[in-house]
Amino acid sequence: MSSPTLPDLTERAREIFRLVVEGYIANGQPVGSKALAGPGGVNLSPASIRSVLQELQDAGLLAAPHISAGRMPTDIGLRMFVDGIMQVAEPSAAERAQIERGLVSGGTIESALAAASSALSELSAGAAVVMVPRREPRLTQLSFVALSPVRALAVLVGEDGGIENRVIDLPEPVSASALEEAGNYLTSRLMGRTLAEAVALVRSEIAGGRSALDAASSDLVQRGLAVWSTDAAQRPVLVVRGQANLLDDAALQDIERVRQLLDELESTEAIASVLDAARLAQATRIFIGSENRLFSLSGSAVIASPWRDGDGKIVGVVGVIGPTRLNYARVVPMVDFTAQTLGRFIGQDGFSRK
Template sequence: MTEGSKLLSEMNERSREVFRRVVEGYLSSGEPVGSRTLTRSMSEKVSAATIRNVMQDLEYLGLLDSPHVSAGRVPTQLGLRMFVDGLMEVATVGPDDRAALDATLGSNERDVGTLLDRVGSALSGLTQGASLVLAPKREAPIRHIEFVSLAPDRALVVLVFADGHVENRVFRPPLGQTPSSMREAANFLNAVAEGKTLSDLRGHIAREIAAHRQELDGLAQDLVESGLALWQDAGESYERLIVRGRSNLIGAAEAAELARVRTLFDDLERKRDIVDFLELAEGGDGVRIFIGSENKLFSLSGSSLVVSPYMNADRKIIGAIGVIGPTRLNYGRIVPIVDYTAQLVGRLLSER
């Protein structure tokens, strides 16, 4: 049992209602919620003094905080987590939101990047946050690999894929390479790589090197091993992390938060931690919510992230979709939108 759920189970009905109404009021307005406001909305007739006592108890438990001298309270990170896990009512995707998302995927556009860009723009518009769409890696099988020497310390590997796509990646080869060692390395890779995707090759090449170590020239073996890094994410020729709606974060930020928002923008511009972003989505089934410092990628920005993976026809996770914004996101509405979008994208890519 988490700390939040334990606290929730120990609270009486009045405390629960006061806590829930403070959080809902804060998420709606972004402003601290005072006792006088609550006296008008409580299900039972309660004095402002009684509500203030309950709010003080909740503050003592670490669930509420007083940002100003005024009597108003806002939820802490622990309070938001407890609300999201135990009290939040998740809505269904509204017909207008569903129609807006469906429309982005209703065209005959063949380019996956363009489609995902449209999805990201629609998602940021609907949620008023910034959308993050992690596009799938290119998974076409390899048809041919070739090494080309550019200088003693620079070489080019040319990857030709079965779908006709060609990628040229510059890397630093081991010293002493000769034309013959490059040919031998290319011949070896072509023998083991044809018909496989880059993902397939990661573990396969290492096993093949071990099995044929005696047959492979030392220089060629060094070249193949140094090229293993190229089978990772380096040198992608298209934008994998698509970010849309940055202006929404600026519009929602108070003056004191602008520096943190700029830090977030810097992270997104550098496209750092793409692998970590996917790991966040893979860490659980369906939609996951990270509030403030729970999010190891964007904790400096004081933001919340709602993220979900999407899958291909083989139920393999190939990408992720998320919305990032201030901690006072409308979680109950955004969670089903992110979930629906991830399912929609997964279905569309599977059909292609």
């Protein structure tokens, strides 16, 4: 049976559903019929409320963790609430000032990202994450050093003085002259360029027969580039703050779920892939529970929004990760404001790119 939509619910069912979700978000506990019939609830008898609760449960919008307990929203129910019922609350002036405070003083981009994520985690009571692709440095040299007849060390030097090494396996022995020729060729092509720019130029020259390299040197050049060709995109700057916020009283009643979530937050590459989905969507994304594979085991939620540079180009993503009972109405606009704030401040002259 397909899940109902909001128009399928009666006005009475919609109101009870809203109260259950808001009550669960507020305290992390299932909401019972007695609470719904009390002050601020609905003008129905507990028996009538229980009947509506059962209907909502049968529709897949609510669940009862125990036979005698109240109800709590399912992932499907939370999705309906977020998409159709929730009324967002814009950040207050004090909250906006707290988010902006760490960005106005300049410094490095990394320190700005840390300040923004710390403020967001404190305000949202969740773990905040900020991701920006690692800036590709301009390069000065790439050389090869023989380790054995069929292995070589590729040494990449950047204009910022950074040095990175990669070991390359060769299909057959390569002479010292081929190593030197390949290194000189690559150095002349990548000097002053980013790796992506150098890769495009070298591959174009080799494909067009314009490289003047012999077969051994040409193979070595392509192997040397291959070990770095996707490296920059796979190493984003990822800042995570506020994991301790996940250890509140309600969460500690389900310590295994919290442990699972904390383990998931240790996976930098996996988190980056989640945030990348928001970047590709170019808008705020909300993943609830099983909607996202990474956090499905812990039953967690992710709210993420891309942020743009002064030219309108998406350069990173900011988000909040926490239990599915996140205060979506408050956190969604807060994440969106943080993304806008990062876009305004990052890249200004007061920030160092180093």
